[in-house]
Amino acid sequence: MHFGSVFPPMPTPFTNGEVDPSAIRFNVERWMRAGLGGVVALGTNGESALLDEDESDRVIAAARDAIPSDRLLIAGTGRESTRATIAAAKRAAAHGADAVLVRTPSFFKSLCTPALFTRYYTAVADASPVPVLLYHFPAAMGVTLLPETVAQLGEHPNIAGMKESSTDAAQLAAFVDATGPTFSVIVGTGAVLYAGLCLGAVGGILAVAAVMPELCVRLLAAVSAGQHEEARQLQKRIAPIGRMVTSGYGVPGLKAALDLAGFKGGEPRAPLASATREAQDQIRAELARVAEVV
Amino acid sequence: MHFGSVFPPMPTPFTNGEVDPSAIRFNVERWMRAGLGGVVALGTNGESALLDEDESDRVIAAARDAIPSDRLLIAGTGRESTRATIAAAKRAAAHGADAVLVRTPSFFKSLCTPALFTRYYTAVADASPVPVLLYHFPAAMGVTLLPETVAQLGEHPNIAGMKESSTDAAQLAAFVDATGPTFSVIVGTGAVLYAGLCLGAVGGILAVAAVMPELCVRLLAAVSAGQHEEARQLQKRIAPIGRMVTSGYGVPGLKAALDLAGFKGGEPRAPLASATREAQDQIRAELARVAEVV
Amino acid sequence: MHFGSVFPPMPTPFTNGEVDPSAIRFNVERWMRAGLGGVVALGTNGESALLDEDESDRVIAAARDAIPSDRLLIAGTGRESTRATIAAAKRAAAHGADAVLVRTPSFFKSLCTPALFTRYYTAVADASPVPVLLYHFPAAMGVTLLPETVAQLGEHPNIAGMKESSTDAAQLAAFVDATGPTFSVIVGTGAVLYAGLCLGAVGGILAVAAVMPELCVRLLAAVSAGQHEEARQLQKRIAPIGRMVTSGYGVPGLKAALDLAGFKGGEPRAPLASATREAQDQIRAELARVAEVV
């Protein structure tokens, strides 16, 4: 399985408050035409924390409908308990996921030791019908994986790689250096796509790729071709929107940006609220600025 | 409804990995004989993050069975989405809960503004069949309620109070000072029970109360009677065990302490693991030390 | 030496940018008339971080001039190096300090282990001509003393106590419980004066005491007399100003409050700037509100 592409962590569109499968298909088809390597469903940006188990299944099924079999559907299936995570991984595979992306447990922070992570991910990987990607997002989860832990987990035949969502280049390099060539480190945020690829990451799962997929695909191609100056210029272009749809305005900002870019974004689920008018104006202005530069 | 008592946030006992209602009843009956004001089910220490919705219902029902109608069953029903929280509150009430304890949403940390909390808690309180207690646990959740927000929420007729689980006495005092006499601030951790009561808290929801309920009840009575020196000595006695079963060894430590004190503790659910032998030895030694002093 | 009083951590007044000894004497005389137990010079609020060594000596000498011999002059003498701290302690004693308040070193945070603190404070206490008070201010310094370390240091015959400047009541209680009756724990911030005294602290070094000394002295007396309801009401009255002159507006806020209360505050030294007009208005309004309640 090849993770050397760019994937959008797709938001979940709602119509009248309910998951809208047709909007999912609309978005996914368009992303596929833009050359993305597949889609991540039910990540942080998919508001997976706000969906129940049945809704999660419907999201995966709808995404699968629109993804060709030669592209990847990666499904977020992390839960706090080992058994719920395994159950979610099995259901995701049954609904067509090619791989599962499993965030670190984090509720009992002081108990989240290297031993706990090893235990948890080993049990999940043992039971999952499809390959497992670790999902490391210390700023959001408040817990940290060590390079040694990742190196050890990387030996498991059913653990294929990790999404690293911090912007810490030393940490990302440590994960690459600690693991072997068959373990895929995937950049988890647009702000460090170019830096991460330089350091040995193979691809990206990036909110900004949902909004401007072509630029992200070109950046990956430029690094592959050794065109570093081109890559750096592309990085500079995607950075401001990348910030707005993540640390800046979060999921509401990402959904607003999708609407402005012709995708189906819509409202987030309560207690989240839509992006403010001011946020929308900033996103619109920045999208216009980027478009002009092209 | 009167929250001026001590309540244990009960752990959820498992037998062969499944919720054990008879063990719940055993523990609850013993706590009731010790003079506690009721029980909190499905709090942080109840491993609620590791239970599914059906299991949650069974825990509430089992606890209710063993709690006299003149004592309180408070059920933890916080979820990340407003609608899941409301659904959980309705089910909890249907299974016999007298009040619900609703932790702050926290997954989308940068979006957890005062406005989000106001929106969320207002919607939940509007819909809940039973009174709502806010649950503020900044160290675990990574988000913070402001006194102004709590003051505003305290005006809602169906918001009865809050559990404050930090050890910050300035913050606890600010919550008491910002709210009126009908709003109950409840100390959320044994380490600051005495200090919190001095500052105007009315009671406590304390892990240590599950292990040594009598001492906690005596401490509350001493403060009520103005016997501050007695209260301070009791505080000093409960503090070490209080630390061990919370910040020290967490839920596994609490379950080990229960087993050592004659309750039904048992193993936590994976990925949590039982307390180490060393932790158990420390807890046993401290329990013996406290018993001698009595 | 008796630390069972309230002490103001006096700001350093400047005239035309230079230390103004006459303004120091003016303030100190007024504080002494208000019944305070002495003065702390060169603490955090004294802008000691912005003074050179000669200026520090002049501040101590000026304060000593105005403090009767039966009240205490405590001088802040913490530096990053052991030898500079010792030199400062000797100079402070030579200029009339009765005790020195020594903040934790903090520049090399990752090296600030319990062993380093033990080494540092032992060397300082061995060499200081006057008793040493530890100064623990984790929020400002980014380093933490453990109760075990404080207990060990408390055995040193020349270490008399500590100023605990966090608002964490569990931590303050742990320091009291870990040390003996000859070790004085002193509350370091007005927000938790009452709670700290309940838990066994003997006095307070409080910015708010510089502005409203009488109320702080009354609060200490009330606790000593067992009048807890009175103490709690006083705590509630000093809390808002206490917040404004510390976490709210910092040293500039404290200096503005002094000016408004008839003391000599004046401008802080660059790069600090005077409190904004808005901050001054809030402080003025709150001072008026407190005065009315009296």
Place this chain on the structure above:
Amino acid sequence: MHFGSVFPPMPTPFTNGEVDPSAIRFNVERWMRAGLGGVVALGTNGESALLDEDESDRVIAAARDAIPSDRLLIAGTGRESTRATIAAAKRAAAHGADAVLVRTPSFFKSLCTPALFTRYYTAVADASPVPVLLYHFPAAMGVTLLPETVAQLGEHPNIAGMKESSTDAAQLAAFVDATGPTFSVIVGTGAVLYAGLCLGAVGGILAVAAVMPELCVRLLAAVSAGQHEEARQLQKRIAPIGRMVTSGYGVPGLKAALDLAGFKGGEPRAPLASATREAQDQIRAELARVAEVV
């Protein structure tokens, strides 16, 4: 002035507890032979926080003695007060510094706003006889510069660039993108040298460059020549020692590594202590491992 080189932030050697100018000259001469672009004196690693003003002057003078006039002597002169920083910059220039490196003030953390930083650095740059480099080290100082603030300060004719000592690639890129081509962003830690250069940094001030200067110089040359694979391999080689002499074992580790590599390291000043035997063994083993790979 050209900062497109690698500079070691030189430790300050002590003999019998006093600054040793001959050891400084020994080290500097050897670094110059290794092709480094000059030296940074009195940085964090120079234990500047533990030196008095006279000692600081002697360190600068000794370094200048051994640095050819066509290489740069950069001196750390940040103090908490604006006036002490200006005085230090003037003295450094008088003793031969070509530029000054000025860390952010940080003692009054809550007052360290963008406005304070702008005020402070503008005043310092107005008065300094030599160009000023901003020094941003959020992990150590606990305060953060915003890209907007740096962009504004970069307009000052006497502010030449900045040392960015975090490992956050998004932040480093934001500083590069926010400033013009005449503003030099300098990587502040070996862990992200390669990533930083990819993103537009022009050089590095790196503890690891004091120990293995040749590898760092080669890495910079490789990036300049577009040899990215070579640069990445070099990055991988310097990373482990880089970690050990910074976040791993700090200044004591750096001094131990210098001794092992044939430089004059020696003991740090109290309260710092020499690296433990275990730390020394790890550093020795890693140095041997790197040497073999060459």
